[in-house]
Amino acid sequence: MKRLFLKTSLYVILILISLEVIVRILHLAKDSPTRYIDEHKVEKWVPNQEGYSVTGNRRQNFSKFYINNSGYNSYREFTPLKEKVEIALVGDSFIEGFHQNYYNSIGKKIENRLEGVEVYEYGYAGYDLADQLHLIYAYKNQFDLIDHVILGFKFENDLTRGEYHVMQDRMHLESPLYRNARKIKLLVYIQNIGVLDPVRQLVSQLMSFGKPKTIISEEIVIKESIKAKHLSYIENFKSLIEIYGFDKKRFVFLLDTNTTPQIFLNYLENNDFKYIDTFRVLSKSSKPTTLIYDRHWNNHGRSIIATLIVDYLTSL
């Protein structure tokens, strides 16, 4: 019995080491850049990092990222001047674009179409409207020099709070435990492909064992909570605009009208907030506009979005 346990353990360890080597050689796991909070309490990536973003079990999507001096994934540095024409794209992972090669981003596609224009992509996974407006507020001098600011916006995700504060949950990912864990590429890989999900589920089941479950009628909850949620989100929106300001002449939202409630669209229209609708163009596409494994835009989707922004800007 002792022999069985010893030999099995030895084999398991050796197999894990071999897999770690294979995962590294085949580059099956994504590289994770380091994040930090700057002097303006803005969360961003540590400048001058590069690596590869990987999606899928068999590396179905593989792209390079580069974090510039400003802490965002972009091929160019952000140096706005009065004499130049600049566009800022501010948003979450869709703008951040780790799912694409950094030199083939939406910004680059816009620059290819609009000669002489520089596009600055302030994208960061998880940025909501509070993050975005706080960033613009914190770097007011820089943003005042930018001619057009386009804010990637998702109603369901971006209005959960009415004021900015540092997201400690995300910063926990920079604790020594997580940082060291990320060095084990096999662990990163199996986490990304969902092998660890059953472990998490089992742990949460064990944690909730014996606790009483509150059974509420789903239908009633959905109806009541959706309406209340929408209203509270609109209140959060008003609060954020009031705290951090919003230049209605230069700022415009990039949103999907199909997933944005009509009540909020009406509010935007009634209060002269401009928006660009992505749904109209993406839904018309005969080819898929998103990646296989997640809903981030693929190359075709990004081209459509770039064209949409260019069309909007040239129509002004």
Add this chain to the structure above:
Amino acid sequence: MVFNSLEFFLFLFIVFILYWFPFRKNVKIQNIFLLIASYMFYGWWDYRFLSLILVSTTVDYFVGIKIDTRTNALQRKLWLWVSVIFNVGLLGFFKYYNFFVDSWVDMVSLLGYDIKSTWTLKVILPVGISFYTFQTMSYSFDIYYKKLKPTKDYLSFAAFVSFFPQLVAGPIERASNLLSQIINKREFSYKQSVGGLKLILWGLFKKVVIADALAPIVDDIFANYTTYPASTLVLGVTLFSFQVYGDFSGYSDIAIGTAKLFGIELKSNFKFPSFSRNVAEYWQRWHVSLSTWFRHYVYIPLGGSRVSKLKSVRNIIIIFLISGFWHGANWTFIFWGAFHALAYIPVFLMGRNTIYKNSVVGENSLFPSLIEIGQVLLTFSIITFSRIFFRSESITDAFAFIKRICFHFTYETYNHPMGYRMIDYYILITLFVLYEYRIRKDERSPFKFKSKIIRFIAYTIVVLGMLLFYDSNVDRSFIYFQF
């Protein structure tokens, strides 16, 4: 609790430790523990159906004693019928009740009478009922045929009926093999346990990499067969052949491997059926425990092949129809059984049904001969064709599927429903077939390499394969659980 779940491996580890440490010294206590563990394993799905296993166990335990103590042939037969009627009745109610009611309604409506089916019940099919009822019946049969003495140890008998590695999908064990091992003291064997772990690893590979990876493709093609060209339908049913093999033989390997960890040897259930050279050989290699059951308890009592050719043919038709019906309460399975009977009968009439009983393809050479390749391909095609009935939702769908293959033959490249590269799957299947051919002589030793390094590389590749094709969104239950 399915074999390919985290819960199962935690459960297995705990049961293994307790079985070999605190309960090791006394076989009776070890069996009680095994019984409790098996009931826990089954109760994880639905504890209410534990009562069915308990009743089935009790009935056959007493029937066995009654048959043995009666000297009068008629009385012995009567007690045997008690077991058969009870077990088949149990199966009939839970598995076939609605099928018979619906078929009756359909038949009456064909005669011009329109009646509404108000007798159908919402009956849940208890997991594994087809397997454990057959196992308990085999006990009564063996006592009736005087091949076995009944046990007086009720708890050991209950542990035999509910032995968790093979409870829900076999292999269907005969008491002469399994019960005798449960009654007698088991000793821990390093070699046996290592053999068990290897089989578990290989079984998991077949389930996770072959069956689960192909499932979304097969589901998509069968669900949307009216929109796909014939070439895609052929691809769908071919991949289903690999899926169902990976799924069921993977389950059997894990079951046999798990039993080995407890010092128990189960009978082999799959012997590389994909390399069969005719349909008869296929049935000597596919779901062996069920084929053996039907041969011993249906075919031979009917006269087997020792009667006239005509009667033998009748017997073959009977066992294939019953075998089809055993799989499920649907006309698709009956047609599937009938198709196999039709494919088997010519082989039987030509006297070629046992010629490959003791050999494998490429028996004395590295590569198969051209004739063997042709035979294997032909047999595989016949078996794969029959699986259209096996996989289709209804008999109408099955015939529409076949019609589309035969009369709308067009070719189009198939794209994975989730957008994955199809070439990955074609390479996977090719490598799998080649590897299975490499190990074809011994189904119990999937990693039979002399070199330790090569063996280690094989383990690593198998685990890597599982990671490369793992899909957290796929339904992980086994196909044969529904039977």
